[in-house]
Amino acid sequence: MAVILTGEEGAGSYLSRTSGPTATSFSASFWVKFTSLSGVYYARLGQLEKIAITTENAKLGWSSNSSGGVGATTVDTTSWYHIGWTRNGDTQLVYLNGTQELSFSDSNSATIWFLERTSFVGYGHGGRYAHLKLWDSVVLTGAEIQQEMWAARPIRGSGLWAWYPFVDSYTADKSGNARDWTAGASPTLGDGPPVGWGASPYIIGNPAAGRVIGPGTIWPTVTM
Numbered sequence: 001m002a003v004i005l006t007g008e009e010g011a012g013s014y015l016s017r018t019s020g021p022t023a024t025s026f027s028a029s030f031w032v033k034f035t036s037l038s039g040v041y042y043a044r045l046g047q048l049e050k051i052a053i054t055t056e057n058a059k060l061g062w063s064s065n066s067s068g069g070v071g072a073t074t075v076d077t078t079s080w081y082h083i084g085w086t087r088n089g090d091t092q093l094v095y096l097n098g099t100q101e102l103s104f105s106d107s108n109s110a111t112i113w114f115l116e117r118t119s120f121v122g123y124g125h126g127g128r129y130a131h132l133k134l135w136d137s138v139v140l141t142g143a144e145i146q147q148e149m150w151a152a153r154p155i156r157g158s159g160l161w162a163w164y165p166f167v168d169s170y171t172a173d174k175s176g177n178a179r180d181w182t183a184g185a186s187p188t189l190g191d192g193p194p195v196g197w198g199a200s201p202y203i204i205g206n207p208a209a210g211r212v213i214g215p216g217t218i219w220p221t222v223t224m
C-alpha cells in the first residue's frame with residue numbers, strides 16, 4: 001500500500017510533523033510514484049522551507065532557502081522510484097534506486113518535517129509514497145540503502161526513529177516510537193510498489209527492539 005498525497009498546504013493533502021530526527025544527522029528511505037513532474041521545484045520530503053528533496057523538470061533534485069541542484073536521471077509518472085537521503089552535518093547524499101544521484105553540502109535545517117507540503121502555492125504536485133523509514137543520528141551506507149530499498153520493514157533497527165509503511169493508516173508510525181504524522185486535508189491509501197516485507201530473521205512490534213521471531217522469506221514480490 002501507499003499514501004496518496006495531492007499537493008501544497010491549503011490546496012491539497014500532505015503530511016507534517018513539528019519534530020523529526022536530528023536535523024543535521026539522519027537517513028531516510030522511501031518509495032515514490034510521482035503524480036506530476038512539469039515545472040521546477042516541487043517539494044517532496046524535507047524540513048519545511050529550509051531544505052527538501054524535490055523534482056525539477058522531471059529530474060530528482062534538492063532545494064534549500066539558499067541553494068539547490070538536480071541530478072542527471074530523468075524520472076516519469078508511470079514508474080515507482082526508491083529514494084535514499086543521508087545527512088552528516090552539511091554533507092548530504094541522495095540515492096535513486098540504490099545508486100547515488102546527488103552529492104551536496106548545505107547548512108540549512110529545520111525541525112518541522114513534511115511530505116508533499118509547501119506553503120508556496122503551486123509547488124506541490126503530489127504522488128504516492130510507500131515504506132518511509134527515518135533514522136536518527138545514523139548515516140546509512142550505499143549498501144545499506146540498497147538493502148532497505150527491497151524491504152518494507154526496516155532492516156536496520158539501531159537508530160530507527162520512525163517507520164511509516166502506509167498499509168492501514170496514512171499517519172501511523174509502526175516503529176513503536178509513537179511518532180505519527182499530522183495529516184493536512186484528506187490523504188487516501190492506494191496500491192504501492194512491488195516490495196516484500198524483507199528476508200528474515202524478521203521482526204514484529206518495535207523493530208528497534210530487535211525481537212526476532214522466526215526464519216524465512218516473506219512475500220518477496222507482493223505489492224504493499
